[in-house]
Amino acid sequence: MTATEHALPRTASLSAPARRLDPNHLGDHIDRLYRAAWALCGSREDAEDLVQETYARVLQKPRMLRSEEDLGYLLRVLRNTHFSRLRAAARRPRADPLPDELDRIEDRNIRGPEAALHSQEIYASIAELPDSFREALVAIDVVGLSYREAARALRVREATITTRLYRARQRLALALGGESTG
Amino acid sequence: MRFAGRQPRGGASIEHELARLADGSLDAAGRERVERLIAGSPELQARLREQRRAVAAARSLAELERAPIGLRVHYKALAARQRRRMPAFGLGLAGATGAVVWTLAALGGGQATLTVAQAATIAIRPATTTVAEPADDQVTLPGVRAGGLQFPYWEDHFGWHATGMRTDRVDGRHLTTVFYRRGAQRIAYTIVAGDELPPAMAARITVNAGTLLASSMTGGRPVVTWLRRGQTCVLSGARGVPLAALVKLAGWRGGGRIPY
Numbered sequence: 001m002t003a004t005e006h007a008l009p010r011t012a013s014l015s016a017p018a019r020r021l022d023p024n025h026l027g028d029h030i031d032r033l034y035r036a037a038w039a040l041c042g043s044r045e046d047a048e049d050l051v052q053e054t055y056a057r058v059l060q061k062p063r064m065l066r067s068e069e070d071l072g073y074l075l076r077v078l079r080n081t082h083f084s085r086l087r088a089a090a091r092r093p094r095a096d097p098l099p100d101e102l103d104r105i106e107d108r109n110i111r112g113p114e115a116a117l118h119s120q121e122i123y124a125s126i127a128e129l130p131d132s133f134r135e136a137l138v139a140i141d142v143v144g145l146s147y148r149e150a151a152r153a154l155r156v157r158e159a160t161i162t163t164r165l166y167r168a169r170q171r172l173a174l175a176l177g178g179e180s181t182g
Numbered sequence: 183m184r185f186a187g188r189q190p191r192g193g194a195s196i197e198h199e200l201a202r203l204a205d206g207s208l209d210a211a212g213r214e215r216v217e218r219l220i221a222g223s224p225e226l227q228a229r230l231r232e233q234r235r236a237v238a239a240a241r242s243l244a245e246l247e248r249a250p251i252g253l254r255v256h257y258k259a260l261a262a263r264q265r266r267r268m269p270a271f272g273l274g275l276a277g278a279t280g281a282v283v284w285t286l287a288a289l290g291g292g293q294a295t296l297t298v299a300q301a302a303t304i305a306i307r308p309a310t311t312t313v314a315e316p317a318d319d320q321v322t323l324p325g326v327r328a329g330g331l332q333f334p335y336w337e338d339h340f341g342w343h344a345t346g347m348r349t350d351r352v353d354g355r356h357l358t359t360v361f362y363r364r365g366a367q368r369i370a371y372t373i374v375a376g377d378e379l380p381p382a383m384a385a386r387i388t389v390n391a392g393t394l395l396a397s398s399m400t401g402g403r404p405v406v407t408w409l410r411r412g413q414t415c416v417l418s419g420a421r422g423v424p425l426a427a428l429v430k431l432a433g434w435r436g437g438g439r440i441p442y
Contacts, residue, residue: 023264027257034249051249052256059264119246122239140205141240147207159198166197169204169236170229176239 021063021070026055029071032143033078039138040082042127050085054078072153075143079135079154125175133168136161141169200226204233252387255394259380296353298379298398302405302418305370309346309361321436328358328373329413334440336362336431342369367423369431374414381407390433393442397425406432410442 033054037047054077065073126134126142139150140161147165151158199216202208208216220226313333316324322332323344336342342362350357356375361368381387381396382405388395396407404425405418417428435442 023261027254027261030249030254030257031244031247034253035243035247038247039243048250048253051253052260055257055260059260119243122243126240137236137240141237142243144244147202162198162201166201166233169201169233172236172239173232176235 018064018066021058021065021073023059026058026070026074029074030055032071033074036075036138036143037078037082038123039126039142040079040134042124050078050082053085054081057081068152069145069149071143072145072149075139075145076153076155122172122176125172128175129168129171133164133171136164137168137172140165196226200230200233204230205237250387251389251394252385252396255387255396256381256385259378262377263380296355296374296379298382298385298396298405298407298414298416299400300352301357301372301374301379301414301416302370302400302403304348304350304357304359304372305361305368305403305418305420307348307350307359310348312346313344313360315344321439323360326358326360328356329375329411331373331410331413331415332440333360333371333373334431334434334436336434339434340364340431342431367420369417369419369423369428372416372418373410374416376413378409378412379407379414379416388429390429391435393433395429395432397429399425404428408432 030051033051034047037050037054038044041047041050054074058074058077063073126137129137135154136150139145139153140147145153147158147161151161154161156164199208199212203213203216220230313326314324316322316335321335323335326333326347333344335344337344342364345361345363345368347358347360350359357372358375359370359372361370363369382398382400385396385398385407388397393408398405400418402421403418404423405416406425406428407414407416409415415432417432419425419428434440
């Protein structure tokens, strides 16, 4: 991402009045954040860790937002946390592994195998997209932000987001099987 | 035909129009215009189908995937913890008593908020009093209560003998701990008064007989936490105690006679 791409949305947002992020409503977005995290990481387990860490960061202290929706802000923190984790992964000591026996305990909230397979295929295909394409698709199609909100969250121009989104969808459709339009 | 809107780069405009048409965010006038154009172009029709396939796939995730219950538990606990911490910002350890400084100092804690890891360190402390054996066929220990909750008697079923207990006060919260031993292995069962503690960040959440159990390895020691009537229970073991053994103990309800 270039400095130019950062400029417009950030400057625009500075003129808006600040408001305090209400921690009581952040949990409303947990499903969408979880899906976004999975699409970014490509792994369910990593997605859980990422969402936990994102909330831990956001809840660490009071936050003031300017002209930004809570969900857009959360997505930005999630994305930044994701990249921080990738950078830190090599130098961070591994957590003590949990014993294998625990894997045998059923998670009764897990969905059916067919649905799981279907969603895993989609997540895997999204995770294979180039970073910038993936972020656009996650922000708009997975999380459900508007183009404008996505542009703010990702600090790029709306036109840039739209182009990336188009290309991301093109690749995703191809990866999931279907005719190619080049 | 020329497309409305800016021309960011080359053919980007038609891409933008198709992207927005596919997800329904194109305005009515734009939609009408693009649909007219598409009607006469098989290539554009194919490109629109492609966009729509991807939109449908990505949106279908909302139907297929919800955040797992463990993640919700973590969030809820984090939010509760944050609400507790807010008025106390800047107070540091001012409220901590001398008796608990060992716990916080040992963990490098810079804040006066109790964590599961801190509560679990009580497992390495000595018992201060003994506990009585129950009468036959009992599933709880007599005379030991914390917040109205009784501690389980595990010896007959699992071979864990209750050896003693202690009480502590950490971050203004009352902790009651009963120690158990089986052979050379030692575990500690702590009931923490007050709001629930957030599970360890790396904890794995499982469900056992309707109870959510958060399991983790903390400093090489196994720790399981869960709630009984809104109070946090922390079962921690010395190194070498299998985490799965703690999970099994934590979920045991004595045939329904131990209230959860």
